[in-house]
Amino acid sequence: MKALLEKGVRISLEAEKLADSSSIPPEELLSLQKNFITEDDVRLLIAQKNENKKEEPLDAEQKAKFIPPSGFHPLAKEYGPSLRFHEKLDVTGKSRGSGTVDDFVAYFRDRFQRLSRMLTAYSSKYPEAALQEMKKSEGQKVKSIIMITDIRQTKNNNILMDVEDLEGKFKILFSQRDEKTFERAKLLVRDDIIAVFGKVTNAFIVVEEFEFPDLPISRDRKVCEKDVAIAYLSDIHFGSNKFVQPYLDGFVDWLHGNRGNPELAGKIKYISIAGDLVDGIGIYPNQERELTEKDIYKQYAQFDAFIQSLPDYIEIIVGPGNHDAVRRGEPMPAIPTDMVKSDVHLIGSPAYATIENSDHLIYHGTSTDSWIASIAKLSYDKPEHVMVECLRRRHLSPIFGGNAIVPERMDYMLIEKEPDVLHFGHVHKNGYTKYRGTLVINSGTFQSTTDFQLKQGHIPTPGRVPVLELKSDALRTLDFSR
Ligand SMILES: [Fe+2]
Structure with missing residues (x-):
């Protein structure tokens, strides 16, 4: 980056690493005409470079892989969807936080006042x-x-x-x-x-x-008349050399009625995906060595191909994670439509979705890292315990500075409504529990153990998909790693 210094332009360490790993030459960085280049500037440059690239056509072979057997009549096809999003509690399109002192004061004041109301009770x-x-x-x-x-x-x-x-x-x-x-x-x-x-x-x-502000001690279970089910996914990581395509293919094949329990497969009306659709680029040092696809647009094209291979009567809800092409700070807005081009419901992280009559709070779970660093009894092995601590606090990420928070005028990380289901990903390990009437689900991953996880002694559980039947309230995990 000598060329930049000669022109009196400074660059942050993160921005320099990202520019290096993405092969951005100094002259392109200079074309930004900035005195100080940040990581976001480099991301923008990469996005602009890719803007005119054509979308990869869906591999016909991939689509033809999943043909349902002739006797498969999915129940979910008979029902129309019932899906509602709560835009007020989703930062998408509303971010105003710029990190000024006033923003921080307004952010903490909002958090204090709203949680105080719960505690006054x-x-x-x-x-x-x-x-x-x-x-x-x-x-x-x-x-x-x-x-x-x-x-x-x-x-x-x-x-x-x-x-x-x-x-x-x-x-x-x-x-x-x-x-x-x-x-x-x-x-x-x-x-x-x-x-x-x-x-x-x-x-x-x-x-x-x-x-703690906490959830009410008990709530009545809502009854759903329709015999439909929801599958929960997260952390697919398209583009990573550790992404396990055969496991995901197994899931898609099952949805088409080709594997064990086609009756249950036919009930799947919704899929909730809690972020990390792709591995991204420049997320951690030397990541490029672990990528099979270094073009972010092509990583998302692979995700789109996966979506197109799913039965068309299934509604798909998609939130971002820390590997996706959105800002790092939370709350995260929805992934842009120039990345995910399929017909899915793109939401922020966190966001609420009412699926049939079940209120879902869907969050990638990035704060899990700061929880585990702060409380001795929490570990990556039991992500559901972290999620319970969030419910107790009525807050998804209370430790300011633990992971990056953008101070918005309203605290979107606060758990305003008691959810019927709390859905996280991020730690690549399935985990479930029930806490005061809320079903807690961590939906695991489709990425096998990375070198980083190996060093941490963390063993992920790839290929396991939790499925919730709404009528009977039965939750089970299907294992596509076998
Ligand atoms: Fe992930």
Whole structure:
């Protein structure tokens, strides 16, 4: 990048790596006419370069691979779709965050106010007190809604936290003598918003109990009359040399009634895909060595070919992941239609979709990394436990700075509505649980173990597809890796 320096142009390290791996020569970077070139500038340049490239025609052979047997009469074909999206809770087309101080203030204020409303609903025998007024409550028992700004251990091994509300600051203390609350406090992370109950003593609230915003304890299961089913996918990674085409072919072949349990295959009316359709380019250092396809448009053309090979009565919902061609910061807008050209429902991450009468919250799950780094008992082996922590917090990514968040005026990562199904991907490991009436699904991957995962000791579960039958509420996993 000497040529840039000679012209007085600076370039970020990430941008330089991306330009190198995508073979962008310095003269093209100079054509941007910028004094400082960022990673986004290079991405834009790559996108412009590819703009005029023709779409690859669908390989006829690929389509002909999946011909249903003559006796296959899918039930899902008999029904029309019932699908609704909640645009207000999806950032697509609405992003205004530019990272100014005002944006950050508005973002945290929105988060605090909306979660406070949920926390206010908890009844309390103690009066609610603002932190600014707390010194006047010395010796009294109070309830307070707070955001945690710092966590540390005291010399006596108690846990001390700096906390804030909209007007004031204070400190709260968890004493190890109160074993039950002390153990629960180990689950708390920076930026958590909770309600604390306790006595004000020497400029601390000594916490007796605390509550997360959480889901209501139970909800009635919604009954769906139509005997249809949803399949959940994520992390397909077209373009990666670890993408396992035969497993995905097995799934498509099954949908066409050619494999075991064609009755269930015929019920699939919807497919929800939670991001990482492609492996992308320039996502991590030296990624190009692990790609079979280095053109992002061609990676998406492979995804489009997959969509076209699916039965045409199936509705497909597609959200982005951190490998897709959208901004890195969350919330992520929908993948642009010049990338995914098929007739699918493109949504942001996170986004809500009501499928029949089941409210789905679909999120790629990028924050899983910061959760696992922050809470000792969480691991990549049990992604469903991370997802439960999100439900408890009513927030998909509370740890600010843990992974990139764009401070929008509204916090799209907040879990406004209780979902019937929470669908994540990202960790490439299937995981399921039920928490307070919400079915939690991590849908695994179609990519086998990468060198990076091998070094981390992380073993993915490629080729396993969870399927939910809406009428019976039965969830099962079909294994296409066999
Ligand atoms: Fe992925």
